[in-house]
Amino acid sequence: MPVDTLSTRLTGLRGFYRAGYQSVLAYRADLLFGIVGLVIQATLTVVVWRVLFTGHDQVAGIGSATAVAYAVLAACLQAVVMPWQFSSLPLRVMRGQIGVDMIRPRSLISQNLAQAGGTMVGRLPLGAAGLVTGLALGAVKAPHSVLDLLVSVVSMALGVANILTINLLVSMTAFWTLEIGGIMILYRFGSAFLSGALIPLWFMPEWLQPIISWLPFQAQIYAPLSIWFGTRHGADLVGTLALQLAWVMVLFLLLQLVWRRAVHRVVVLGG
Template sequence: MTVDTLGSRMLGLRGLYRAGYQSVLTYRSDLMFGVIGMVIQATLTIVVWRVLYEGHDTVAGVGGSTAVAYAVLAACIQSVVMPWQFSSLPMRIMRGQIGVDMMRPRSLISQNLAQAAGTMVGRLPIGLAGLIIGLALGGVKPPRTPLDLVAWIVSMALGVANIMTVNLLVSMTAFWTLDNGGAMILYRFGSAFLSGALIPLWFMPSWLQPIISWLPFQAQIYAPLSIWFGIRRGTDLIGTLSVQLAWVLMLAMFLQFVWRRAVNKVVVLGG
């Protein structure tokens, strides 16, 4: 592939990235209320978790300060990478606009991933607002060492890739069902629960934790946060990153498989 061809492809995807980013900024009042809501949520999270831990040094072997920080950071991350908000694919399939998308020189997968990345970046102010409040109120502390910070960035990048891929997989069910609202609702609950966004996995029953640890969802939020708090060290850290990378690669291959099947299910205006 020549440099010019690669440049022209990246230019096209950049436009889709901007479309996702601008779709968030178009409704600035919604973004503003999202920031305000996150500030309130972060503040209440710190207050409530501190009250719950009052009189208890640890619960399930976890100290109160760690539990508070985890709850705040999980809410911040979830507000940015909420997987069910990324893809417009089901609506475009329902309206028949998918035909136009498939005629573009860029693959449908790359189009949707570029738009999802733009949407995520557009929502960053919401997560940053919660993080700033958490730091200001002492509910969140930075990673202990620079190595933990670097490892967290790598882990978070893998977690986002995991989220975007799974989201697109769920969105593609619309090729078979046209209306995939039920699948998205099930995915919304499942991903929030199994990723540790709602409840840290250390509070899960002992029999359930090993099962969740091998599912792709835990690699979305719990794995990066466990690195933030320095829970993963040495070979454990390398193992966590390896599992995350393995899931990204497997999900990417499965996405290609589903896409090849989905092409045969496209119906536009009865054609």
């Protein structure tokens, strides 16, 4: 019986991480079109926001340059961390391959998280292409201070953890119903809107802002970017990070809970 240390655990998971990473590169056309697409869309987005701001100096206390930069960075971030196919779990459940996954020596949760993490790394070129486009159009703004930069990177990491966990949670509905097409769409577009990937919370209607800020989604994209642009200081900054961390922990607990029920379902009902 081999000893299961942290390092053997990680080595075991590297395979899944690599599988996710390589599956992105295997479809070279997909990646190329993704890059072309992001270049086009980043350009069009910059135009839309600049046109919107014609005749306004500031809207909701935000200037044109910040709004444009937010739109570009959010689009890049979204392209990397919110892939259309964010989990292979539903397909594997549908095809009955999940049984094989469950007898592997790593837990299904870590297998899936590793694979999804690999997918994100594979998609980094997309984000880079969008960023270059933004820079070329003079639409990207650096953070005000090194501290803002460092904190927003930490915040992005928490955002990614948040996305990975929620994605997996949503994918697990596949254990209960095979018809998850509608749910997936609802989730994809709902989370895109609520995370601030499309519109920053600044521009949302006043009645909607408190609701969104209490949902887990804003911790994915809006939180790190609002730190990047220096709109948070002191207690607000610490509070944002604390809330992000709290969400990751709550979601992870929830994931364990749902997973336990899913296993029960697979074991008792035979998938």
